[in-house]
Amino acid sequence: MNDSTEPHTDDEATAADQFFDTNEWKKHDNHIFILSSAGKPVYSRYGCEDKLVTLFGVMQALVSFVQDSDDSIQAIYAGKSLVVFLIRGPIILVSVSRSKESVQHLSDQLTYVYNQVVSVLTLTQVTRIFEQRRNYDLRRLLTGSERLINHLLDFTENEPEFTMNSVCCLPLSSSVRETISNAIISCCSKIKNLVFGILITGNRLITLVRLKKYHLKPCDLHLIFNMVSGSESFKTAENWTPICLPNFDSSGFLHAHVSYLADDCQACLLLLTVDKDLFFPLSAAKKNIVKVLRRTQCLDAINKALKTPLSVPDDIQTVHHFLYKCKKTSQMLAPAMTTPYHTTESANELLKQYEEMHSAIHQVGAPLNLIFQHTCTEIMLGWVNDNFEIYxxxxxxxxxxxxxxxxxxILKWIQKEEDKLFMLNMPTF
Amino acid sequence: MFSHHISPTIGASFFTCNINIDDTRIKLQVWDTAGQERFRSMAPMYYRNANAALLVYDITQPCTFSAIKSWVKELQRNVEEPLVLCVVGNKTDLETHRKVGREEASQYAASIAASYFESSALTDTGIEDVFLCCASGMITLSQDKLVRNLRVTTPHSDSPPTRLTSIPTGENEKPPLCC
Structure with a gap:
């Protein structure tokens, strides 16, 4: 996105018309666009959306043409490309992909992008703006957030948590995790209106303390992970920021106190409240939490866990890699990628194969329980039952x-290590 | 300190720093607020009870200079107690791309009774002066009977320390200013 609203000269207009004909533009396999239902550009993953006005016009025309017959456009198969549409109120999202994902997968990705927009603005605000002015330029309010959308798209493409719709936990002994949760609970006991206390590191959950009756879905947690890992500026000071979690409450903001625990422990604590005046009490609570965690050696335990990546147990020599999801908790395991998947390229290739299996297993109308496939480079198995999914x-x-x-x-090992690998209970304030 | 990887502020970040001027130790409590329009509604939370405001703009982007004017109006409308105001033109490392003249900016600053500074967060120049000016402005303010929440106390007393809240605004890509 770009702030310039200066009119183009004729020459520039011609150049702009040809922008999406350039190789630089064409080389990307997965384009994502956001536009308003009035056809105004909001976001383009690659390149300036203001040079693509005509392209956005075509997308808007396709959507409204189908809407005219009281229908809604879902997808267009065009040679090697797949075009997927997602219409959410006044916002249209479009994905153009050549990388062979399923319609469902691309549509889920668009839902994530939409959720990110709502997370920044709230659904209430998005709806109100377009009710007041149908041709509003939403870029004005999203300035600075395109970075978050880009970062989220990379996450959906490079991490299995998106496909598996679940979160990874940092492996910790259950007693350490309990001490951490209790530290958060006791230091915040006098603070009213606190909804969630979340400790994360990288894209992994250390603990989540919640108000009774309230839960967070993986897709909302992914937005939190995305905000933290996409904002280097959080590392330098304490922060106070509004965030809307669309699946928790799309109508309003939660206020988040966001800070890293300490220079020597790169875990990030988020304290989420509905009260916008709680910064200083939460700031004090955070200091106390860190004191307790340092005294109880939990900071060391976290650092130690960070240095030991999850790996396939040594005695299982026949397995390169696996993904496991516990359905009840929506938590998953994904060991570090090792040879022959140690390069980014090969790791992404493997993820893509998991994605394909996942899509095949969860096919709408014809779901499967088991897939066994043999290629020249690996054997893959996908198995789903009421309790878990494993690939x-x-x-x-x-x-x-x-x-x-x-x-x-593997299943026996997971069962044995269960209380270390997963957060089995979600403590409450 | 400037990090090239620093992303724009989201919401607002808070930090404190201590400055000594002669025998007075000043604890500055600083809110660094995001400049984007969507965070604008949060602003009153930060300038309520503030004693000083840093209005930071980007000398290569005239729109950021006009933005601080609207912030000044908002402050004048909403903050009753006197404020130490500093207008800061940042990014002097990009002198060749300058679009807002020093003369114009310092004249504007004088017209609202603010001090004018130029800085480069990238090369860490001029920033200390801004905070020093704020601090000494606040010592002067604290002698004003109208200002109730600002006091210079003798050492070892239990009274709250001298405090300052700042509202740097107007620049989206603004790196944090640290002491």
Missing amino acids: ITFKPLISKSNCIEAVDK
């Missing part, structure tokens, strides 16, 4: 019975 990548020359044996071993 496993085996070395390529393993017999079926060895695979089954390995699945058993």
